Amino acid sequence: MTKILDKTTIDKIINEASHEDLITYIEKAFTAYSSHNAIVPPVGSLTFNDPPGDMHIKYGYVRDDAHYVVKIASGFYKNPALGLSSSNGLSLVFNQKNGVLETILLDEGSLTNIRTAVAGAIVAKYMAPKNVKAIGIIGSGIQARLQLKYLKNIVNCTKVIVWGIDSNALQSYKEEMSKEGFDIEIASESKRLVRECNLIITTTPSESAIIFADDIQKGTHITAVGADTHGKQELDMAILEKAGLIVVDSLKQCRAHGEIHKAVNAGLLDNHQIIELGDVVFSGGIPGKDDDITVADLTGIATQDIQISNFVLNQLSE
């Protein structure tokens, strides 16, 4: 008998979960992937034109795990005008030994948002400067909120500067995140944010660079989570060229359609050190950082979807 969990049940489990536990599960997602202990085929996708939208299928399994997982997520960007969420989706959890569909997680995309935010926290755990002066958040949507929320207890800094293109959304961002204990300031231009923050997270669906190399301080770390599909870009390529270290969730995916895609194709990163996050987690950190600019490029990998599903199921059975 297939068990079906609705969004309310899933969100309750996630809201009550310890961030530490979530981090442990998602760290395992990256180490399993980078140690080739997971089977992860290329991402499946569909594109729609009228109205515009896209759908991705991420799927696979970790060897010797109990399950295989198929995660479907969509983005239809004109939905909010119709009173619908732009993102949607579900995860299907099958028994790895007999193919029986054990659980359907009708999370409507919320688990994708959470596992992406937890990945940002893991990056910060290993790559943020020791002394974070201010956290810079580019964008004011769901991911801009969740990235900050999951930085609590990871980064010892409550000063936050946020920049985005929608002033109403920025106001409600400030109100909401202030309640979470952050001191939020809205920047009128991104340049000022970049000059004052040494931990920056970009969370937009932009298709061209919105922050630039000349503005970035020495020792800054930047995590880019927006470029999850072909054609998206948030960072000026010169930032990547200037970076002392680039960490990616998946070399294969990031080269194909991540933030580094264009710079790799332009040959700008031929002499750069690009390593996978799973290897950073496995070795417990990155080589001495000091004044280096570092960048993390997160496209989202199937093992994160597998592990967030495992997390929900294990909480349920406890």
Add this chain to the structure above:
Amino acid sequence: MTKILDKTTIDKIINEASHEDLITYIEKAFTAYSSHNAIVPPVGSLTFNDPPGDMHIKYGYVRDDAHYVVKIASGFYKNPALGLSSSNGLSLVFNQKNGVLETILLDEGSLTNIRTAVAGAIVAKYMAPKNVKAIGIIGSGIQARLQLKYLKNIVNCTKVIVWGIDSNALQSYKEEMSKEGFDIEIASESKRLVRECNLIITTTPSESAIIFADDIQKGTHITAVGADTHGKQELDMAILEKAGLIVVDSLKQCRAHGEIHKAVNAGLLDNHQIIELGDVVFSGGIPGKDDDITVADLTGIATQDIQISNFVLNQLSE
């Protein structure tokens, strides 16, 4: 709110359906595909080793249709020993305009079986000899039953010869299909079946040829439905070489992993006419057949899964 249909409900709808209506829906699956009116990305897949199994994801949409569909099907071949069906699966029906998951069809793979059998009936409708002397069925599993069941009213012949490797399964096949009004004879070797039948359907997961060119009568039509994934083969390559016409559900899929895959790679079919079933349906038939041997290679395409889902939903709303 996502609607969830269980196997019992779905099977009831299919059992009460007119075969003519099903044929109309699945014919549209093929014409939409072959006229490039459907978006069908490459099939996604996973392979498991211990125990052996495989999983396929077929997905896509027909332009101007209401839905996009993701169909997941698995085969775990040691399941029957555990009292479980070897095949499993479900279909997810999403709104094409906003990504909302409208319906989950928990058919456990039965819709895949039906749309495959209906495809066989469509092939017979256009390609079977005018005078079928005897129907030959290779294999004695679910697909061997369904292919025959859906030939009723398509082919005016009740004489059937069946061959397979499991004598118990053949006995129960004979009992069951006799009740459906067929006169079933079990052949002790496949050679005799091939020599006496001029409409032959092969339904096995074989990985090497089980019927051979020298045994086949002039004017015979053969439909091969077993080779749905890399490494499978039911027909001697010389049969394909000898065929006056080869029809495939998808040129792309059949060349990559269908019954014709090996013969195409060996260059044996360079001068052969290979056309898609959708084009046969569209033009209303095949060029004069007479004494020619013809072959149909069915690998199963996503538009069939889309259309069988549409059929179930439309019956439900009536």
